[in-house]
Amino acid sequence: MKFVSIILTAFYFILASCSNPAKKEVDKGISPPIDSLKIAAIDSLSFETGKLWKPDSSIFHVVAFNQRDTLKYIEVDGKIPRVSSVFITDTTLIWVVLQFDGDELVNVRYREKRDNPIPAVKESISYYDKGKIFYSKERGKELQSGETPAAFRHLPFVENKRTQAELEAEYGPFWEASKKAIEDYKAKQGK
Numbered sequence: 001m002k003f004v005s006i007i008l009t010a011f012y013f014i015l016a017s018c019s020n021p022a023k024k025e026v027d028k029g030i031s032p033p034i035d036s037l038k039i040a041a042i043d044s045l046s047f048e049t050g051k052l053w054k055p056d057s058s059i060f061h062v063v064a065f066n067q068r069d070t071l072k073y074i075e076v077d078g079k080i081p082r083v084s085s086v087f088i089t090d091t092t093l094i095w096v097v098l099q100f101d102g103d104e105l106v107n108v109r110y111r112e113k114r115d116n117p118i119p120a121v122k123e124s125i126s127y128y129d130k131g132k133i134f135y136s137k138e139r140g141k142e143l144q145s146g147e148t149p150a151a152f153r154h155l156p157f158v159e160n161k162r163t164q165a166e167l168e169a170e171y172g173p174f175w176e177a178s179k180k181a182i183e184d185y186k187a188k189q190g191k
Contacts, residue, residue, distance in 0.1 A: 034135055039127055042106045046099050049074070049081045065181035073182060079103070085178040091115040093149075096174045104130070110171045119143040121152045124160055126167055136160035136167060 052074050054060055063071040068088040073080050079102060087094045092114050099107035111123045122140030126133045137157035143149065160167070 035129075038129060039135060042099070042101075042127055045101055046082075046107060049099060052076065053082065061185065063181050063185045065177070065184070069177075071178050071181050080182070083175075083178055083182070085174055085181075087174055087177075094174060096171050096178070098175060098178075104128070108167075108171055110167075113149045119147075121149045123152065124162075124167065124170075125157070126160070133164045133167065136162070 052059060053072075055062075057074070059074045059076055061073050061075065063073075065071060066087075069086060071083065071085045073083040079100070081100050082097065083100075084097045085095070087096075092112070094113075095109075095111040097107075097109040098105060105128050107128065108126045109123070110126075111121070113121045120140060120142045122138065124136060124138040126136040128134070136159070138160040139152055139155040139157045141152050141155060143151065
């Protein structure tokens with residue numbers, strides 16, 4: 001009888017621990033699962049927008065807003081689904097591509113090539129939902145003498161552990177400069 005009591009008690013504790021998932025502690029050290037469907041939808045939107053990215057199209061605009069910096073964007077039905085900005089100094093090249101769904105930012109790709117203090121390249125891709133990054137990945141490497149910046153393109157992406165504030169601090173100033181350049185360009189065009 002004692003054996004049966006032990007088995008029933010153990011069975012009771014197993015049922016009790018499994019029956020109320022709301023009381024379970026979540027391990028805060030583990031990242032939430034990646035919403036691969038949402039990522040696929042954003043990637044699909046980017047792919048479809050890419051089909052509109054034709055320099056000979058009336059929706060495609062090029063803005064030279066500094067001596068070496070350029071900005072390209074497309075405008076469809078009064079909305080701007082994609083902006084691509086390149087910023088060049090003597091030692092740095094930064095390329096920021098922003099993808100929008102309507103007025104909502106859904107994707108940011110940030111690439112950077114630096115010559116100082118150590119030649120290096122890096123790329124981060126962040127996915128947004130309602131103003132919050134829900135997933136970000138990155139890759140990068142130091143460049144060896146004579147190695148081209150494209151060398152990093154064969155590296156796998158890893159999950160980006162930086163905060164949203166850190167990522168936005170990296171590309172934010174370039175997006176602000178791009179927005180102002182678009183506004184100035186549209187004002188000159190009378191739009």
